[in-house]
Amino acid sequence: MIFQAFFRSAMIIYFLTPGDDAVEIIGGKDVKPHSKPYMASIQLHRRHVCGGILIKPGWVLTAAHCNLKFKDQNIQVVLGTDSLSRDKDNSVQKLMVKQKFPHICFDSESREHDIMLLQLQTEAKLNKFVNVLPQPKNAWDVNDGTICTVVGWGKTNVKSNKLSDNLKEVNVTIINRAKCNSKNYYNNNPVITRNMLCAGDSKGGKDACQGDSGGPLICKNELRGIVSLEKNCGLRDKPGIYTRITNEYIKWIRKITD
Template structure:
């Protein structure tokens, strides 16, 4: 049974327990308050009154957030969703926080939970956020991302639990340092064994000693390597397992082109296909 990083529900006849819902940074540390103003808490509500953290994400423009497609795929249709920005503590920082409803989820159109390809989605916000010292955009790569050298140091941030045994989420933003693992190694028999296949549009990042990891709900959060926005937290089996590291959607040219076309098309109230 594959354990993914964000839900407690049965979907497409696959048991996802105990993964997906909640955020978990293992072996991480607290982030300096408001040092990552692009971080987004995607929150959901079943009763349309009380919202809880569901996924991470990155603000890429004044009214667009980039996250993982499985965050939407594992939600129930009746739920409402919103984003919270400018938060270091999810329960405090009231003056710095901005809360904006999500009005549209637009995925790449090819996401498949069984094979986990194209785990990327755009969220259109109801209104523009106010850019300030607490809330700001994370720039997408200017040049094409083809791959990242194995051994490269990267970081992931998120809110939530600090151990696999804990049921309580961290109230403050945490960060963990990880390293890129060779794709061939990640697909090898001792690792994922091509189940699922780690493709050229994905990247493995973890810790060889299993001391640190992103897990269960960091889903959708940005992967930062060499000070660049490189990828999106997608999936992994277990937490802090050195032979089952986190797998991230790599922001390759096809995804960057899609992001730019989709946002441009929405300005003209068209689909990306109609625009060209």
């Protein structure tokens, strides 16, 4: 009995310790079925590459660094499903991308201006399975300590290329930029600017990971960020970095999509 109790405790510690052995949308759970009708799986050759957000029937918002993976290949957006393997359900809509609009000032090294719009060849049909997540009208900054939610189909293990089949979500906490830029965190490499948000967990173990790029950061029921940098999945001192939805980006989106 003592051995069994010790074994159970050891296993719990192993699976909850952040780092290489505990990386998915870390600490997350499956979303309630069809509760995120704005979520888009952006795919090449029927394989998920990045997440995205349907913000208008004909437009998907995602991260500009995803364009480095797309290049000039045909891109497909899959809407209306929580499961990547159940892409033949009646709720699913598959739409091709007509044109890409990565931010002209995007810097792949600093991740500054990591935002991109995808124009669909045909508009999505809105219903209870597929719907838009409106962009915020005002770009207030997100205060330190605010609890937000990140959503995606990211990797379940940093040592594996396997993605999560089911859409997952996890709560993360906003960390102020000064702290995130300090030597105990990113040490200004990269620099977390006013165009970015930093979010994670004080103990680690809650984060986005590869495959979640381009997905939303929801704060107080509004879109406030886009998953940008998630290479250090789940580490306490390397929280996730998100493109912040600023007034500049709101104007940029409206200029392109209106």
